[in-house]
Structure formats: C-alpha cells, structure tokens
Amino acid sequence: METPNSSSQNGPERGHDATSDEWTVEKAADLYGVRDWGGGYFGVTPEGTVAVHPNGDPTKGIDLHAVVTGLAARDLNAPIVLRFPGILEHRMSALRTAFDGAIEELEYDGPYSGLYPIKVNQERHVCEAIRDLGGRLGFGLEVGSKPELLAGLALTEGMNGMPLVCNGFKDKEYVETVIITAKMGRNIIPVAEQAHEVRLITASARLHDVTPHFGIRAKLAAPGLGRWAGSSGFRSKFGLTVGEILHAVEYLEREEMLDGLKMLHCHMGSQVFDIRAVKYMVAELAHLYVELVRRGAPLDTLDIGGGLGIDYDGSSSATESSINYSLDQYAADVVHRIKSICDEAGVAHPQIMSESGRALVAHSSVLVCEVLGTRTFPAEPDMALVQRALDEESPTQPLLDAYDAYLTRDSGDLFEVYADAEHALAEATNLFNLGYMSIYARAACEELYWSIGRTMLDRRGDDLPEELENLPDRLADIYFLNLSVFQSLLDSWGIDQLFPIMPIHRLSEEPARRGVLADITCDSDGRIERFAGGDSHKSTLELHSHGQAGDSTDPYYVGVFLTGAYQEALGDLHNLLGDTHAVHVELADNGRWRIDHVVEGETIRDVLAHVQYDTEDIRRRIRSDIEASIEANRITIDEGKALRRFLDDSLQGYTYLE
Numbered sequence: 001m002e003t004p005n006s007s008s009q010n011g012p013e014r015g016h017d018a019t020s021d022e023w024t025v026e027k028a029a030d031l032y033g034v035r036d037w038g039g040g041y042f043g044v045t046p047e048g049t050v051a052v053h054p055n056g057d058p059t060k061g062i063d064l065h066a067v068v069t070g071l072a073a074r075d076l077n078a079p080i081v082l083r084f085p086g087i088l089e090h091r092m093s094a095l096r097t098a099f100d101g102a103i104e105e106l107e108y109d110g111p112y113s114g115l116y117p118i119k120v121n122q123e124r125h126v127c128e129a130i131r132d133l134g135g136r137l138g139f140g141l142e143v144g145s146k147p148e149l150l151a152g153l154a155l156t157e158g159m160n161g162m163p164l165v166c167n168g169f170k171d172k173e174y175v176e177t178v179i180i181t182a183k184m185g186r187n188i189i190p191v192a193e194q195a196h197e198v199r200l201i202t203a204s205a206r207l208h209d210v211t212p213h214f215g216i217r218a219k220l221a222a223p224g225l226g227r228w229a230g231s232s233g234f235r236s237k238f239g240l241t242v243g244e245i246l247h248a249v250e251y252l253e254r255e256e257m258l259d260g261l262k263m264l265h266c267h268m269g270s271q272v273f274d275i276r277a278v279k280y281m282v283a284e285l286a287h288l289y290v291e292l293v294r295r296g297a298p299l300d301t302l303d304i305g306g307g308l309g310i311d312y313d314g315s316s317s318a319t320e321s322s323i324n325y326s327l328d329q330y331a332a333d334v335v336h337r338i339k340s341i342c343d344e345a346g347v348a349h350p351q352i353m354s355e356s357g358r359a360l361v362a363h364s365s366v367l368v369c370e371v372l373g374t375r376t377f378p379a380e381p382d383m384a385l386v387q388r389a390l391d392e393e394s395p396t397q398p399l400l401d402a403y404d405a406y407l408t409r410d411s412g413d414l415f416e417v418y419a420d421a422e423h424a425l426a427e428a429t430n431l432f433n434l435g436y437m438s439i440y441a442r443a444a445c446e447e448l449y450w451s452i453g454r455t456m457l458d459r460r461g462d463d464l465p466e467e468l469e470n471l472p473d474r475l476a477d478i479y480f481l482n483l484s485v486f487q488s489l490l491d492s493w494g495i496d497q498l499f500p501i502m503p504i505h506r507l508s509e510e511p512a513r514r515g516v517l518a519d520i521t522c523d524s525d526g527r528i529e530r531f532a533g534g535d536s537h538k539s540t541l542e543l544h545s546h547g548q549a550g551d552s553t554d555p556y557y558v559g560v561f562l563t564g565a566y567q568e569a570l571g572d573l574h575n576l577l578g579d580t581h582a583v584h585v586e587l588a589d590n591g592r593w594r595i596d597h598v599v600e601g602e603t604i605r606d607v608l609a610h611v612q613y614d615t616e617d618i619r620r621r622i623r624s625d626i627e628a629s630i631e632a633n634r635i636t637i638d639e640g641k642a643l644r645r646f647l648d649d650s651l652q653g654y655t656y657l658e
C-alpha cells in the first residue's frame with residue numbers, strides 16, 4: 001500500500017533571519033527544539049509538517065501528517081502509535097558502529113555484542129524486527145521472566161547461535177527450561193541474580209548432564225543514578241555481593257561446575273544521565289572481573305547491562321530528562337575502562353555485552369493524538385451573565401469592584417487593575433461560600449477576573465512581575481486529547497518523565513496559544529503539564545488555536561515523541577481505555593511511505609474480557625432492559641433499535657472516542 005508523500009521531505013533550511021518578526025518553519029523547529037531531541041530522525045518540512053528521517057538522512061523523509069491523514073482515510077484513527085523500523089535499524093547500527101569503532105581505535109581484543117532486553121517493548125513485531133536485524137548485526141536478546149523466556153525462545157527458534165541472556169528472579173522450572181534448551185544447542189545464558197540460583201543452575205545442569213554457560217550478576221557498590229538508582233548499590237534487590245560471588249565460585253569449584261561460569265553481569269539502572277557514573281560502574285565491574293579471573297574463574301564475558309540514556313529534552317545535560325554524553329563517547333569510555341584495567345592486571349580482554357533497550361527503541365515510536373476540544377479563558381467575559389448579576393437586587397461589593405476593574409482595563413495601570421480583580425474574586429469566593437453571594441454574581445466575578453487576566457497575558461505576557469509569574473499557568477488553555485496517559489504514556493504520570501511533544505502540522509503558522517494537555521480518563525492526574533524547553537522545562541506548550549470561532553474544523557494532531565521504550569509495555573487499562581492502534585511505517589525505495597504492519601488496537605469487547613466480563617452476557621442484559629423499557633412505553637421501538645445497534649457496534653469498536 002503506497003501513498004504519495006508531500007512534495008518535499010527536506011528539513012527547513014537553516015539560515016533564515018532569526019531576528020525577523022516573520023514566522024517561519026525554521027522558527028517552529030527552534031521553538032519545539034526538534035533538532036535538539038530529535039537525534040536527526042525528526043525535522044520540519046517547508047510545508048510546516050513534521051518529517052521523519054528513518055535513516056537519519058535529512059534528504060529522505062516521511063511526512064508524519066500525511067501518514068496520519070492517510071491512515072485516518074483507512075479508518076485507522078488517532079490515537080495511534082507509529083513505529084518506524086528504519087529508525088530501529090539505524091539505532092542498532094549506530095550502537096554496533098560505536099562499539100566496533102572504539103574496539104578498533106583502542107586495539108581492544110574482544111568483540112562486542114548487544115542484547116535487546118525485551119521488557120523495554122515486548123510487542124512481537126518490534127522484537128521480530130530486532131531479532132532479524134540482530135542476526136545481521138550480531139545482537140541477541142535478554143529476557144527477565146518466565147513469559148519473556150518463552151517469547152525469547154520462540155523468537156530465536158532456528159537461530160541457535162543468537163545469544164539469549166536470562167535475567168530476573170528464577171524458580172526451578174525457569175532454570176530447568178534454560179538448561180534443557182542449552183542442551184538443545186541454544187546459546188542461552190542464565191544469569192544468577194541471587195545466591196541460591198547458582199545452586200539451582202548447578203543442580204539442574206547435573207540432572208541433565210550438561211555444563212551450560214552461565215553468569216552471575218554483581219551487586220556493585222557504585223550507586224545508581226536518577227530514578228532507577230535502586231537498581232545498583234548495596235541496597236539493590238538484585239545481584240550477589242562480592243562475598244557471595246566468592247562463595248559461589250568456591251561452591252562451583254567443589255561441584256566441578258566452574259567451567260560454565262563465563263559471564264559477569266551488572267545493571268546500574270536505566271537512563272544513566274551522567275557519563276561519570278558509567279565510567280565509575282564499569283571500572284568497578286572490570287576490577288571485579290580481573291580479580292575473579294585471577295582467582296581461577298574462567299570468565300570471558302562482561303555484560304554491563306542497560307542504562308545508556310537518551311536526550312528527551314535536548315539539553316545535552318546531566319539531568320534526568322537528558323544525558324551528557326553521546327553514543328560514541330559511551331562506547332569509547334566502556335571499552336577504554338575495561339581495556340586499561342585488564343591490561344594492568346594482565347588479563348585477556350573479555351567479550352563486552354550491553355543490554356541497551358531505551359537507547360535502541362525510544363526514537364522509533366511516535367504517539368499521535370487528536371485534539372478533541374479546548375478550554376480557554378477568553379479575553380471577553382460573558383457580558384449577558386455579568387449584566388444579569390449586576391441587575392440583581394443590591395449587587396455585592398466584590399462584584400462591583402470586579403466590574404470597575406474590568407471597565408478600566410484599557411485606561412488604568414493594568415497591574416493595578418489585575419490586582420483589584422484578583423482581590424475581588426477572592427472576596428467573592430468567600431462571600432459565596434458563606435452563603436452571601438448569588439451564583440450569578442460568583443460566575444460574573446470569575447468571568448471578569450479571567451478576562452482581565454487574559455488581557456494582561458496578551459498585552460504583557462513577556463513582561464510579568466515576579467508575583468505574577470504563575471499567571472500563564474493559571475490561565476493556560478487546556479487541550480483535550482483523545483488519549484489515556486495511563487495506557488500510552490504511563491511514565492509521564494508515574495515518574496513524571498518528560499517526552500517531547502509538538503503539533504505535527506500547521507508549523508508554518510505561528511502558534512498563538514499556550515496550553516496544557518489533558519486526556520479523556522476520569523482522572524485528574526491524566527494531564528501533561530511539563531514540556532521540553534526553557535532552562536528548567538516549560539509548564540505550557542505553544543499550540544495553534546483550535547475549536548474557537550473561525551478556526552478550521554480540520555483535525556488538529558499532536559505528536560508525542562521518543563515513546564518507543566517502556567510506554568507500550570507498561571500501559572494499563574485505566575477507565576478501560578485499551579491499547580491503541582500501532583502501525584509500522586517504512587520509507588519505500590521510491591521515496592514514498594509504505595505501511596508494513598497494522599496492529600489494530602483493542603476493542604471494547606477485548607478490554608471488558610480483561611476484567612472478566614462476558615460480552616454475550618452484557619448484550620443479553622442490556623437487550624432485555626431495552627425490551628422491558630419498550631414494553632413499559634418508556635422508549636419507542638426505534639429508540640430501542642438505535643440503542644441495540646450502538647451496543648453491537650461499540651463492542652466491536654475502538655475504546656477511544658471516534
């Protein structure tokens with residue numbers, strides 16, 4: 001299936017006069033910081049839409065808005081996840097190249113192998129793409145639970161040489177499955193996360209008469225960093241302490257199983273934002289490695305786990321939403337540390353493995369949502385309402401004060417006028433709560449205050465005194481998105497993670513409004529109020545006017561970027577809003593875009609089944625209620641028919657608003 005792209009896919013040319021007042025797509029690219037966080041995969045077209053450059057080549061691109069409208073024409077409506085396998089391939093190649101380059105430059109003797117931890121995005125099509133590319137690029141997979149193990153085994157069927165590293169807590173059954181598959185000839189490596197798992201591996205290997213290769217995860221002293229700091233350090237729930245590792249080695253020696261101990265593993269937590277922490281952790285791991293080799297352990301592999309971060313806010317800084325290093329620097333530092341410590345100890349260079357998940361998949365998915373409507377605070381109050389309040393018998397003082405303030409907004413000192421309106425609103429709320437003000441007067445005071453606040457913002461938005469700094473937040477528009485934050489952006493809610501967000505079209509038009517985003521769940525937490533940009537992020541996002549009188553009725557789409565890691569795997573069913581559609585989009589040879597796979601989102605029937613509702617039972621019950629209502633003349637036959645039709649259609653339908 002092919003659809004023509006827009007005429008030009010190139011990013012906007014740099015070199016426009018940035019000081020000119022004229023709005024340009026170049027200014028839009030700067031405003032949303034797309035070049036800073038986009039990693040070369042995203043840009044803005046001269047037509048004012050977002051371009052996706054799957055191969056990082058700015059001359060070859062896919063027009064994101066054209067894809068979204070093309071999919072809508074096929075009844076695949078937003079919210080929708082667009083996955084770009086081309087970006088995935090580019091990320092994997094970049095990681096491969098970074099390590100191979102460092103190995104060559106530093107004359108390191110061991111190889112590098114990447115492992116994709118499937119927990120980061122277990123979707124089958126994503127894993128299959130990585131598996132296929134991994135076959136070419138020398139990557140393997142990492143699994144961390146029994147279900148993931150089964151998925152990993154199925155994914156690597158017929159690929160005996162592909163490494164499959166098995167982390168996570170293990171029981172006898174888990175270990176036995178791994179040991180038997182090792183006997184089948186698979187390159188499968190269980191990693192003992194707890195001291196007793198060493199015994200489980202040994203017992204199972206003995207039972208099945210095989211000496212598998214296995215690893216031990218070390219509990220390092222190096223503290224983790226940021227949100228996932230607890231994955232490392234003495235208080236981490238994972239790994240063996242140095243003492244436990246020494247005991248394990250003695251035990252394996254006694255059991256004549258030491259030959260199988262090949263890998264030393266660690267994981268210092270995800271999104272490690274400071275390269276100094278990486279160097280520190282790798283140094284500790286490498287020292288442990290050389291000491292164990294000297295002690296007689298036949299280790300040949302160091303697995304440094306995940307943690308390679310990405311720059312969500314584009315600031316290139318050692319802060320939680322960013323990183324202060326490049327992929328090349330990461331690889332060079334890892335290789336350099338391991339080499340120098342091994343050389344000093346006279347120990348052969350081990351194979352290096354890393355379990356980078358976030359850094360491989362985050363860029364490859366974009367979530368696109370449609371704005372359903374907006375809530376704005378207009379500059380003009382509802383004068384009919386105000387007049388009605390003023391016409392009441394003996395209007396209260398706060399109402400008269402607010403009205404006075406409103407009348408002088410064009411002639412008086414605007415800051416004073418605003419202060420009066422704010423005071424009047426506070427008084428009005430008190431009076432209303434004490435039962436001394438009518439509902440009309442209260443509503444009128446709010447209208448007048450909002451209108452003065454909005455006027456102030458429109459006229460003096462860039463020049464507000466300190467005490468009014470939060471005025472833009474108080475009066476920001478709310479843009480309602482057809483989306484569940486809990487299903488599609490769980491980390492935004494759960495750990496306050498920042499994702500880059502911007503409109504995917506209308507970028508040749510200056511965004512005149514500032515807003516926050518709210519989803520359609522019945523949960524006040526279902527909102528996004530932190531955006532990339534500014535010194536310490538922005539509390540509102542620049543958006544185009546939508547849904548106001550005179551606005552186009554065309555859909556307005558917003559893209560949430562860098563969502564490929566963890567979001568799909570973690571999403572939940574809050575309000576029973578289910579998985580969104582996901583579509584894999586490729587850049588075709590002829591420069592057009594092409595749909596590769598479509599994974600349809602969950603239907604209402606699917607999500608009800610998740611929570612043990614029998615949809616046939618639901619149909620039966622509602623139909624019987626309809627019949628009873630027709631019989632009792634509460635509704636007509638036609639109304640009953642309409643309701644039945646809605647019932648049948650919606651059970652098959654998308655869980656989002658259509």
Ligand code: PLP
Nearest residue numbers: 267270271306307355356357358
């Ligand atoms: N390896 C292990 C053991 C993990 O627990 C994780 C994630 O938490 C990863 C790798 C992936 O980490 P990242 O996504 O930061 O690369």
